[in-house]
Amino acid sequence: MGSLLEVRNLKTRFYTQGREIHAVDGVSFDIQVGETLAIVGESGCGKSVTALSLLSLIPWPPGRIIDGEVWFLGENILDFDAERMRRIRGKEISMIFQEPMTSLNPILSIGRQLTETVMAHSDGGQRAAHARAVEMLAKVGIPEPARRMTQYPHQFSGGMRQRVMIAMALICSPKLILADEPTTALDVTIQAQILALMKALSVETGVSVVLITHNLGIVARYADRVNVMYAGRIVEQGVARAIYAHPRHPYTSGLIASVPRMNEPRGRQRLVPIEGQPPDLGALGAGCRFYPRCKYRREPCRTNDPPLREVEPGHWSACLLTDLEFDPAAGS
Amino acid sequence: MLRYVIRRVLLMIPTLLGVAVLIFILMRLIPGDIVEIRFAGEGGGVTEEMMAQERSRLGLDQSLVWQFVHWIVGIARFDFGISMWTGQPISYEIGLRFGLSLQIAIMATLLATLLAIPLGTLSALKQDTLIDYAVRVFSIAGLATPSFWLGILMILGFLIFFQWMPPIRYTPIWVDPVANLTQLIWPALATGYRYSAVATRMTRSAVLEVLREDHVRTARAKGLRERIVLVRHAVKNALLPIITVIGLEFAFLLGGLVVTEQVFNLNGIGLLFVKAVGNHDYTMVQALVMLVAMVFIVTNLVVDILYAWIDPRVYYR
Numbered sequence: 117m118g119s120l121l122e123v124r125n126l127k128t129r130f131y132t133q134g135r136e137i138h139a140v141d142g143v144s145f146d147i148q149v150g151e152t153l154a155i156v157g158e159s160g161c162g163k164s165v166t167a168l169s170l171l172s173l174i175p176w177p178p179g180r181i182i183d184g185e186v187w188f189l190g191e192n193i194l195d196f197d198a199e200r201m202r203r204i205r206g207k208e209i210s211m212i213f214q215e216p217m218t219s220l221n222p223i224l225s226i227g228r229q230l231t232e233t234v235m236a237h238s239d240g241g242q243r244a245a246h247a248r249a250v251e252m253l254a255k256v257g258i259p260e261p262a263r264r265m266t267q268y269p270h271q272f273s274g275g276m277r278q279r280v281m282i283a284m285a286l287i288c289s290p291k292l293i294l295a296d297e298p299t300t301a302l303d304v305t306i307q308a309q310i311l312a313l314m315k316a317l318s319v320e321t322g323v324s325v326v327l328i329t330h331n332l333g334i335v336a337r338y339a340d341r342v343n344v345m346y347a348g349r350i351v352e353q354g355v356a357r358a359i360y361a362h363p364r365h366p367y368t369s370g371l372i373a374s375v376p377r378m379n380e381p382r383g384r385q386r387l388v389p390i391e392g393q394p395p396d397l398g399a400l401g402a403g404c405r406f407y408p409r410c411k412y413r414r415e416p417c418r419t420n421d422p423p424l425r426e427v428e429p430g431h432w433s434a435c436l437l438t439d440l441e442f443d444p445a446a447g448s
Numbered sequence: 449m450l451r452y453v454i455r456r457v458l459l460m461i462p463t464l465l466g467v468a469v470l471i472f473i474l475m476r477l478i479p480g481d482i483v484e485i486r487f488a489g490e491g492g493g494v495t496e497e498m499m500a501q502e503r504s505r506l507g508l509d510q511s512l513v514w515q516f517v518h519w520i521v522g523i524a525r526f527d528f529g530i531s532m533w534t535g536q537p538i539s540y541e542i543g544l545r546f547g548l549s550l551q552i553a554i555m556a557t558l559l560a561t562l563l564a565i566p567l568g569t570l571s572a573l574k575q576d577t578l579i580d581y582a583v584r585v586f587s588i589a590g591l592a593t594p595s596f597w598l599g600i601l602m603i604l605g606f607l608i609f610f611q612w613m614p615p616i617r618y619t620p621i622w623v624d625p626v627a628n629l630t631q632l633i634w635p636a637l638a639t640g641y642r643y644s645a646v647a648t649r650m651t652r653s654a655v656l657e658v659l660r661e662d663h664v665r666t667a668r669a670k671g672l673r674e675r676i677v678l679v680r681h682a683v684k685n686a687l688l689p690i691i692t693v694i695g696l697e698f699a700f701l702l703g704g705l706v707v708t709e710q711v712f713n714l715n716g717i718g719l720l721f722v723k724a725v726g727n728h729d730y731t732m733v734q735a736l737v738m739l740v741a742m743v744f745i746v747t748n749l750v751v752d753i754l755y756a757w758i759d760p761r762v763y764y765r
């Protein structure tokens with residue numbers, strides 16, 4: 117296994133109402149071939165902006181990538197001109213969005229929306245594109261794919277539309293899929309079906325997946341590794357199971373305490389939400405960004421913003437506390 | 449769809465009947481009648497007797513109900529009757545002018561559409577840049593400039609700089625297209641400019657709105673070429689509100705070009721309308737109102753059909 121994509125010190129900012137929002141503020145991570153990497157964090161911490169930045173899809177105005185590199189197959193794709201970037205999008209790296217209801221064009225047939233993707237990246241004709249589209253619809257579990265091709269998004273349920281989105285994302289056999297909360301808008305049973313489908317397809321095709329979510333239950337089940345994001349930064353990074361079992365950053369531990377555990381009976385669980393609000397990304401101070409909400413905070417945390425530090429092989433945390441000082445059980 | 453159209457066409461009948469009742473009553477409510485106006489110039493020499501005779505010749509001495517029924521029955525047979533003022537058949541009077549007015553309305557609509565959709569889209573794409581400001585100034589100027597005033601400027605310009613005036617005689621386009629266009633292109637431009645300004649602003653805001661929608665981001669994320677994203681995924685979706693505006697303006701143009709027709713010395717429907725109202729020409733005004741109502745209803749139907757054609761979510765039964 118090698119790195120498919122390397123993100124280095126990515127910084128994306130938005131300029132609105134005279135303010136500078138540090139939406140993504142120095143993020144670095146790798147994606148290995150064939151793995152599923154989760155990005156988790158509270159709403160507004162910069163997950164979507166990170167994913168959109170990888171494909172240079174940040175709308176200007178108001179947003180701009182001001183620094184960083186995205187290395188893909190030996191090239192920094194942030195340096196690409198518009199046409200080269202276009203040829204990456206949908207072909208090498210594709211994206212699935214959160215809202216299946218609005219992410220498809222309501223007035224174009226499903227078939228058209230699938231075939232136009234193929235045609236944008238190949239010289240093959242309409243007929244080949246059509247055959248490929250039918251094949252993909254069948255693959256994502258849509259019954260009667262040939263007939264469904266002529267239908268429009270409003271004739272599909274939310275789960276079916278998300279299947280269409282997955283078919284669209286996979287239709288050009290990309291190497292990486294960025295899935296931005298692909299199941300958040302769906303009800304629970306459909307969620308599980310869609311995630312299982314994505315898992316199966318990633319195993320079958322060897323495609324790498326970035327799975328953005330704020331649901332830690334999903335992380336534990338479907339991801340190999342995880343980036344925990346807080347206020348535009350990655351605060352903890354490592355193997356999903358290890359982090360779930362033994363978080364090394366107070367924010368991660370707070371996140372875990374705030375979601376129900378699948379393997380414990382509901383009645384006995386005590387859910388502890390993290391107190392307070394994330395900081396204003398337009399007015400960040402000098403210290404640790406989690407300081408105001410942290411149960412383990414110390415005096416140095418107020419002024420020092422700790423970098424990611426390898427706490428055990430393959431497990432990184434941006435916290436000054438060492439393992440001895442930080443005991444999740446002690447705090448609660 | 450066909451059933452829907454048939455139902456809409458049938459629904460036109462009660463609507464038009466309502467319009468007929470309304471205009472019939474309104475005309476009778478205006479003080480004075482056509483006979484008084486006709487004889488007004490003749491001073492004291494007119495006797496009550498002469499007036500009564502004229503009224504009975506025009507059928508005005510009959511009961512209102514009888515007059516109304518007589519008129520409606522005629523319309524039902526596509527017979528609009530005789531103009532009370534000129535004595536000519538109304539269908540003849542309208543036929544003389546309808547071609548001209550319709551042609552101006554169509555040309556102005558084409559001009560406005562061809563101008564508004566690219567300009568509005570460009571303006572939306574280049575939001576808050578110099579190009580956008582230029583387009584917005586152009587369209588605000590259009591909104592602020594009355595068509596007849598622009599028409600006066602045109603004619604003055606031709607006279608002063610070229611010692612030339614557009615021809616006054618109307619030639620149907622199938623007789624001599626060049627003569628026809630040299631006469632009618634100017635009023636079409638004068639009205640089309642204002643019209644395009646309305647449509648450009650509509651296009652700009654509609655495209656801006658669509659560009660913010662999620663599916664446009666999806667289209668870009670799929671790696672579609674920017675031109676395809678724009679045409680297929682933004683402008684096409686923005687067409688619905690634009691079509692509505694264009695349809696309304698078109699219907700308005702067919703009856704509402706009074707002053708512009710006067711400026712360009714055109715013998716059109718608008719002028720006929722004003723004269724008929726001034727003369728209390730009951731039958732003529734009634735016929736023209738029915739005609740305009742008909743145009744509005746048909747335009748609306750066409751807009752609705754276009755809606756269904758563009759947007760598959762719209763389905764009529």
Ligand SMILES: Nc1ncnc2c1ncn2[C@@H]1O[C@H](COP(=O)(O)OP(=O)(O)OP(=O)(O)O)[C@@H](O)[C@H]1O
Binds near residue numbers: 130132158162179
């Ligand atoms: N178009 C934009 N204009 C201005 N600010 C933006 C824009 N898009 C994102 N931001 C800012 O960037 C920050 C990160 O947003 P982002 O959408 O990445 O959050 P997220 O982690 O995906 O949250 P969620 O779970 O709600 O999707 C937010 O604080 C938001 O205010």
Ligand SMILES: [Mg+2]
Binds near residue numbers: 163165
């Ligand atoms: Mg998001």
